[in-house]
Amino acid sequence: MISWRKHYKKGLIAIGLLLSTSASIYGQDGDPKNGEKLFKANCTACHALDKQVVGPALKGVVDRLKTEQGLDTDWLHKWIKDNKALRASGDKYANEVFEKFNKTEMQVFPNLADKDIDDILAYTTNPPVEEPKADPAATTATDTANAAPANNTTSSIVIISLIAIAGLLVWILVKLRQLVKLGQSEELTGLNETRVKSFSEIYEKYHYIGKGLLAVLAILATYGIWNWIMWIGVYKGYKPEQPIYFSHKIHAGENKIDCQLCHSSAKYGKVSEIPSMNVCMNCHRTISEYNGKYIEPGKDKAFYDGEIQKIYAATGWDAEKQQYTGKTTPVEWTRIHNMPDFVYFNHSQHVVAGEQAIINSFNKKNPDNKIDVVCKACHGKIDTMNVVQMANDFTMGWCIECHRTTEIDMNNGYNKEYFKNLHEKLKKQYPKDGGKITVDAIGGLECGKCHY
Ligand code: HEC
Ligand code: HEC
Ligand code: HEC
Ligand code: HEC
Ligand code: HEC
Ligand code: HEC
Known part of the structure; x- marks a missing residue:
């Protein structure tokens, strides 16, 4: 007879996977905390949540535009990224609101990623409460509201369906358990015996479907967790105010x-x-x-x-x-790029040894957007920014992606010296792409190279 206990465990695993999947989708939603940071850095010059400043108050703007103008978050993304282009495209409301504010130009934000904008919108939908309320029930309610911004209907649907599937699984498991008990009991009545039998037949026929479902769930969960980890500590677009407006x-x-x-x-x-x-x-x-x-x-x-x-x-x-006069006061610049302590990043490795390799590879990948200075490969077009902002997400995945795809020059002075003996060996060892050597070949993917 089939060991029901084993399958019971599988069911539990499935539920675990489901929960982690929904948790990670949750994690990918607009993050109002990060949104607050971005809002303060980019928008507070002209907007407040509750009152009109240079531009309109933005609290609940997602709902307001939806109910009053029938506009969705797509429109908001376009507006926030480049309101000029949107106006130029003849968009009706974009031109209306521009007229209404006496043609005051809103800044464009081409560097804000979609996720950043989602975060900002999450913040305007659910701004964190400043002071914790005395009523504990009220505080928990807002906390959960913060974690799950209401504006992202797609993930809400996914989460709800996942919870529904989880519920269904629990129900099936309970039923199975009852059957197990029946199957194990000494005095099986004829009726129960046929029931158990027919169930095993059904199981034999259809268990592949169940396994398939389990596999799909496992993939989803892995993907979700991966995404969630990859987003930890990403501050692309971070752009704080500085003590001197240095452009x-x-x-x-x-x-x-x-x-x-x-x-x-x-x-x-x-x-x-x-x-x-x-x-x-x-x-x-x-x-x-x-x-x-x-x-x-x-x-x-x-x-x-x-x-x-x-x-x-x-x-x-x-x-x-x-x-x-001898009287000095230090200027405290706010640091924008800041790797965690456990990461080792060395500019000279990239700016001196890797300079040509990085410029060549970047220009090959971006023929319409070539760079002349190595710095721009990582920091973006700083020479067009009045206020510096992070142009990339500066995650591990970002470092690795470049190391995988940047072909290094083994003949530049630095590498010739450094890799004298390795050189020929490597060329034989890495014949991919006809002897091309990328950074991963010299250890650019080894954990210890980037981590203390
Ligand atoms: C330089 C000032 C300025 C900055 C900075 C600015 N805005 Fe605006 N914003 C405006 C003005 C002014 C309007 C009104 C429309 C117009 O005149 O173009 C506006 C309108 C809007 C609207 C439309 C609101 C409505 O009720 O129709 C949204 C949404 C918006 N801004 C979001 C943002 C976000 C998000 C940021 C930060 C990333 C930001 N703005 C930064 C000036 C600014
Ligand atoms: C190599 C020369 C040079 C150095 C070094 C330099 N500046 Fe400037 N700075 C300029 C020039 C040129 C202008 C534009 C003047 C003009 O066009 O009339 C300028 C303009 C400015 C302005 C007004 C425009 C703006 O950017 O807001 C500020 C503020 C400023 N500099 C701050 C600084 C600070 C702070 C430092 C040191 C971190 C610095 N500068 C270092 C050459 C320099
Ligand atoms: C005249 C001096 C000057 C020049 C030239 C200059 N910078 Fe800067 N840079 C500064 C100052 C001052 C700051 C700190 C204030 C700020 O963030 O804007 C800074 C900040 C930065 C930061 C952010 C540092 C952080 O806090 O993480 C980056 C990245 C950067 N610069 C890159 C560049 C690149 C790339 C170029 C050439 C295209 C360049 N800088 C040219 C003075 C300069
Ligand atoms: C391969 C990518 C890469 C290149 C090329 C690069 N940087 Fe950076 N830069 C980074 C990273 C990563 C950090 C964050 C380092 C940290 O926090 O320890 C950073 C940080 C900075 C900072 C902040 C201070 C610091 O060291 O943390 C400045 C200023 C800066 N870079 C300027 C430049 C300039 C100027 C160039 C060109 C001469 C340049 N960078 C080239 C990746 C790069
Ligand atoms: C734009 C591409 C690019 C990015 C992004 C990049 N690197 Fe690199 N990195 C290189 C190149 C090219 C070299 C090889 C330089 C050489 O020796 O020729 C290199 C070399 C290194 C090395 C030395 C490897 C060795 O075996 O000697 C370390 C460590 C390193 N990078 C760390 C980092 C870290 C940490 C990040 C992310 C914060 C990063 N890199 C992001 C291009 C990049
Ligand atoms: C090319 C450089 C590079 C290599 C190689 C590298 N890492 Fe990382 N790693 C980073 C950077 C940069 C971060 C910080 C990312 C951030 O702050 O978002 C990081 C973060 C991490 C974290 C923290 C999780 C997180 O997202 O903050 C862990 C764990 C980690 N690395 C493990 C590893 C292991 C294990 C390896 C070897 C298989 C490895 N790393 C190889 C650059 C590297």
Whole structure:
């Protein structure tokens, strides 16, 4: 006879898988906490949740636009990414709201990923409550609401169906258990015996379907968990406010100042530091006001002049007497890129040894979007950003993907020296793509290379 106990266990495994699948889909939903961060960094200059500032109040904007205008989150994605393009496309509501706000231009956010926008929208739908309420029931209710933003109907449907399937499985298991008890009991009545028999026949016939279902669930669960892990600590688009409004677009773009003039340590070491105020003073001792042609929408000359004055305040420079007063106040830049402590990342490996390899490979992959400076392969077009923002997700998957696909130059000075003996051996060992050697061949996928 079939061992029912064994199948009982399988059922439990299936339920476990189901639960983890739904949990991980849950995890992929808009994350209001991250949304809050992004909102504060990108939107608070012009928007508040509860009151109109430069633009309209955004609390509950998803529902409001749905009920009042019949617009979905797709529209919001388009608007937030590039409201100008949307207006130009003739979209009715986009032009209406623009007129209504006296043609005040909203900034475009081409660098916000769809997930970022989902997170921001989740935040406007369910902003975390500032002060915990005295009523514990109310607090738990909002907590769960935060974890499951209501705007994502698709995943809600998936979650509900998964829970329904889980319920069904539990029911079947209970029934099975009853049958097991029956089957084991000494005094099987004729009726029960035929029941058990016919059930085993059915099982024999159809158990492949069950196994198939189990396999599908296992795949879904693995996929979900993988996605969930991959999203931990992703801050693509993170763009905090800085103590001085330093524009890379004005420095590296308009004035073509070389990245490494300011971030000189990238070449030599592990970190690529933020320049000290002395570096700023090399130029700003003489550049005390802004006379550039380029002015960012919403800013003006007076604003830039004020920001340059902050350099003098920080370094204690008396512009009139042309001397330092000795009174300095440190400028505390907010760090944007920050790998966890257990990751080892070395700029010089990439900026010196890998420079040509990375530029060549990037340009091959992006023929319409070529780069001239190695930094841009990882940091994006910083020279077009007024405010630096993370251009990639800087996850392990991102590092690995590049190591798998970037062909290195074994003949550059650095590698020739470093890999003298390895060189020929590798060429024989990695004949794929006709002897091409990618970073993984020199250990770029070894855990210990990137982790302490
Ligand atoms: C420079 C100011 C500015 C910034 C920054 C800004 N917005 Fe706006 N936003 C506006 C203005 C002004 C409007 C009103 C429409 C118009 O004039 O174009 C608007 C309209 C909107 C609307 C339409 C609301 C409605 O009721 O129709 C949404 C949604 C929106 N903004 C989201 C965002 C998000 C999300 C961010 C941050 C990622 C953001 N905005 C950043 C100025 C801004
Ligand atoms: C004139 C000096 C100067 C130049 C030139 C310059 N930077 Fe910067 N960079 C700064 C300062 C100051 C900051 C800190 C403030 C900020 O984040 O905007 C910074 C921040 C950054 C950051 C973010 C650091 C963090 O906190 O994680 C990156 C990445 C960066 N720069 C890359 C570049 C690249 C790439 C170029 C060339 C295209 C470049 N920089 C050119 C001064 C400069
Ligand atoms: C290699 C020269 C150079 C260095 C170094 C330099 N700047 Fe500038 N900075 C300029 C130039 C050029 C302008 C534009 C002036 C103009 O067009 O009239 C400018 C403009 C500015 C402005 C007004 C525009 C804006 O970006 O908001 C600020 C603020 C500023 N710099 C801050 C800094 C800070 C802070 C540092 C040090 C981290 C720094 N600069 C280092 C050359 C430099
Ligand atoms: C292969 C990808 C890659 C390239 C190429 C690259 N960076 Fe970075 N950069 C990173 C990573 C990853 C971090 C985060 C490092 C950390 O947190 O330890 C970072 C961080 C930074 C920071 C913040 C300070 C720090 O070191 O953590 C600055 C500034 C910076 N990069 C500038 C540059 C400049 C300038 C160049 C070109 C000369 C450049 N980067 C080239 C990946 C890259
Ligand atoms: C844009 C492509 C690119 C990205 C993204 C990238 N790398 Fe690399 N990496 C390279 C190249 C190319 C080399 C080989 C340089 C050489 O020696 O020729 C390299 C080499 C390395 C090495 C040395 C490997 C060895 O065996 O000597 C380490 C460690 C490393 N990278 C860590 C990282 C980490 C950590 C990240 C993510 C934070 C990362 N890299 C992201 C292109 C990349
Ligand atoms: C090319 C560089 C690189 C290699 C090789 C690499 N890692 Fe990572 N790993 C990273 C980076 C970068 C992070 C941090 C990602 C983040 O903060 O989102 C990370 C994060 C992790 C985490 C934490 C989980 C998380 O997402 O935060 C674990 C666990 C881990 N790595 C294990 C491994 C193991 C095991 C290997 C070997 C099979 C390995 N790593 C190889 C770069 C690498």
